[in-house]
Amino acid sequence: MTQQRSILVIEDEQVIRSSLREFLTDEGFVVTEAGNCAEALSLARQQDFQVAICDVRLPDGDGVQLLRKLQQINPSVFVLIITAYATVENAVDAFKAGAFDYLVKPVMFEDVANKLRRVYQFREMFLENQRLRKELSQPQQFDLIVGSSQPLKELQTAIAKIAVTHSNVLLVGETGTGKELFARAIHLAGPKKDEKFIAVNCATRPSELLESELFGSDAGGPGALRSAGDGTVFLDEISHLPMGAQTRLLRAIEFKEGTPSGGSAPYKVSARIIASTSQELLRLVGEGTFQEDLFYRLDGVKVRIPPLRERIDDVPELVDHFIAKHSRAMGKRVTSASSDTIRLLMAAQWKGNVRQLDNAIERAVLMCDGTQIEPKDLPPDLMGLGQPLPDTDDLRSALRHYEKLHIARVLKQWPDKREAAKRLKLGLSSLYRKIEELGLEL
Numbered sequence: 001m002t003q004q005r006s007i008l009v010i011e012d013e014q015v016i017r018s019s020l021r022e023f024l025t026d027e028g029f030v031v032t033e034a035g036n037c038a039e040a041l042s043l044a045r046q047q048d049f050q051v052a053i054c055d056v057r058l059p060d061g062d063g064v065q066l067l068r069k070l071q072q073i074n075p076s077v078f079v080l081i082i083t084a085y086a087t088v089e090n091a092v093d094a095f096k097a098g099a100f101d102y103l104v105k106p107v108m109f110e111d112v113a114n115k116l117r118r119v120y121q122f123r124e125m126f127l128e129n130q131r132l133r134k135e136l137s138q139p140q141q142f143d144l145i146v147g148s149s150q151p152l153k154e155l156q157t158a159i160a161k162i163a164v165t166h167s168n169v170l171l172v173g174e175t176g177t178g179k180e181l182f183a184r185a186i187h188l189a190g191p192k193k194d195e196k197f198i199a200v201n202c203a204t205r206p207s208e209l210l211e212s213e214l215f216g217s218d219a220g221g222p223g224a225l226r227s228a229g230d231g232t233v234f235l236d237e238i239s240h241l242p243m244g245a246q247t248r249l250l251r252a253i254e255f256k257e258g259t260p261s262g263g264s265a266p267y268k269v270s271a272r273i274i275a276s277t278s279q280e281l282l283r284l285v286g287e288g289t290f291q292e293d294l295f296y297r298l299d300g301v302k303v304r305i306p307p308l309r310e311r312i313d314d315v316p317e318l319v320d321h322f323i324a325k326h327s328r329a330m331g332k333r334v335t336s337a338s339s340d341t342i343r344l345l346m347a348a349q350w351k352g353n354v355r356q357l358d359n360a361i362e363r364a365v366l367m368c369d370g371t372q373i374e375p376k377d378l379p380p381d382l383m384g385l386g387q388p389l390p391d392t393d394d395l396r397s398a399l400r401h402y403e404k405l406h407i408a409r410v411l412k413q414w415p416d417k418r419e420a421a422k423r424l425k426l427g428l429s430s431l432y433r434k435i436e437e438l439g440l441e442l
């Protein structure tokens with residue numbers, strides 16, 4: 001172990017304290033001594049000790065209470081209690097208070113050494129466990145934007161610039177592109193990152209419920225716009241916001257004033273609003289279902305989230321990320337995807353974008369028997385997804401349609417025509433002929 005092993009010895013009997021210090025120092029520990037509770041607490045506030053060895057009876061208090069306080073100051077300190085008698089009651093008291101183990105007077109060095117060995121073995125596990133828990137409790141990995149394609153890099157630069165301003169933002173992107181993830185990223189990179197982030201999906205609530213969830217009501221809660229304080233309200237799928245709510249939202253943006261349902265007094269709105277849409281809002285303005293004023297208010301700072309097919313280079317990194325996520329959740333040992341699998345995944349359409357990829361990998365991890373995902377583990381319909389149906393009932397044309405789709409897919413997966421021909425079980429010249437006949441653009 002490279003890190004210093006630090007021990008606090010709390011014992012009022014000078015002889016025991018000194019002999020413990022000598023022994024422990026010889027064993028390679030860095031030892032600090034305290035003769036009573038007050039001294040121990042003051043030292044513990046200044047320095048993190050890994051272990052405390054503490055007499056149960058001290059001149060200014062009892063060791064069990066001291067132990068609780070020490071663990072409040074530093075939750076990862078391990079405590080060994082020294083008791084006068086090896087009685088069951090003494091041991092139970094010590095364990096109940098959170099002691100790791102106990103030592104009986106007269107303290108035997110061998111006993112101390114053994115118990116410290118166990119402390120350190122356990123401590124390693126404990127710290128590792130804490131680290132993993134911390135990793136797992138990262139709020140749904142939302143702050144982790146995976147990918148390093150050029151479009152994603154540009155997006156992140158734009159987001160970083162926008163985030164610092166606390167201005168309202170409109171995120172435009174197809175479903176599953178990560179709009180909520182980016183909304184959270186903007187919030188977290190902004191000046192009010194410690195304030196609340198409240199997400200409200202405008203597409204999944206009946207309008208009355210949505211309005212009171214957003215603006216608050218006399219009978220219900222305060223509403224997201226008020227609860228968020230100086231933080232952020234994320235309005236997912238804003239195009240579904242009913243007309244009445246649009247008027248109220250416009251008021252909240254223009255006059256910074258929220259109006260609760262039920263007629264109670266207005267309140268001040270200071271939250272940042274990030275709205276998202278997968279639909280063209282301007283078209284909805286034209287159709288009369290979205291208010292023009294609100295559109296211009298929101299459209300000021302607009303960020304387009306490109307669909308996954310426009311940043312296909314992100315696929316391998318996303319695949320690794322989702323494999324790790326689902327493997328961990330399912331307790332499996334899947335660690336990677338074979339290069340054939342990656343090739344297939346990079347050739348797919350991804351109409352459902354990153355969310356669809358996430359789901360595909362979840363299924364693949366489930367199906368996978370070994371440690372590496374193979375094409376057979378992927379959802380069977382993956383390659384056909386998003387492909388248009390033939391617009392005719394004529395069988396010959398339909399076959400030609402599928403032939404074209406199939407060859408296009410194989411060529412995408414195997415750009416080397418010799419390899420593609422082999423996979424298709426066609427001669428190379430036949431493949432060239434098909435490419436020309438079917439009008440395949442490569």
Ligand SMILES: Nc1ncnc2c1ncn2[C@@H]1O[C@H](COP(=O)(O)OP(=O)(O)OP(=O)(O)O)[C@@H](O)[C@H]1O
Binds near residue numbers: 141174175181236355
């Ligand atoms: N770049 C990324 N890195 C890691 N995870 C991502 C990324 N983009 C999206 N995801 C994940 O994909 C899933 C879908 O993302 P999110 O819910 O943010 O999409 P959305 O655009 O808001 O979808 P919808 O329009 O359907 O509400 C989430 O689990 C999200 O964490």
